[in-house]
Amino acid sequence: MKEFWTYTLLRLGLFVGTFAIVFGLWFLITGDVPVLWVIVIAFVVSGVGSYFLLERQREAFAAKVEGRAAKAAERFEAQKSKEDAD
Template sequence: MLRYTLMRLGILVGCFVVVWGLVYSGLVPRGLGDSNGLWIVMLALVISAPISFVVLRKERDRASVNVVARVDRMKANLEANRSQEDDPADDSAKARSQAS
């Protein structure tokens, strides 16, 4: 998961640098008034999102498999703990209901 996050951040930084260069070279319009920095960040976010979606598909799938495995392991541990924590009163109640 950390690898995916770092790759996504790298794509965002790369897009930021490219957009910054395009804005200051005059190929892309500057923001209104003092909003130039915000304009560059927002434009970089909008551009990096679809790039990350396409380029990082395999890494995202790998991270998803790891998350699913971790959740399954946690569910198995929870179920094992739940079965160990049965109350003795429950056992006696089950024994009485079976005897009836």
């Protein structure tokens, strides 16, 4: 679960940081900030940024999930073979 929370918090932090930058720039340029557009732009930019910047954390999370899925599949196969033996 550590990998999940690390990736999630970094992704959230990246979104908040991007939101603050977009909001600040838009405010400096126009003075009137449409918050919905700032959210949309920040969401897109942080999504693209997280693809490149958070690759290591995403890979660690994926490896953890894959390992847990493999263990669950092994347990399922063990139960299945135990039922077949009975």
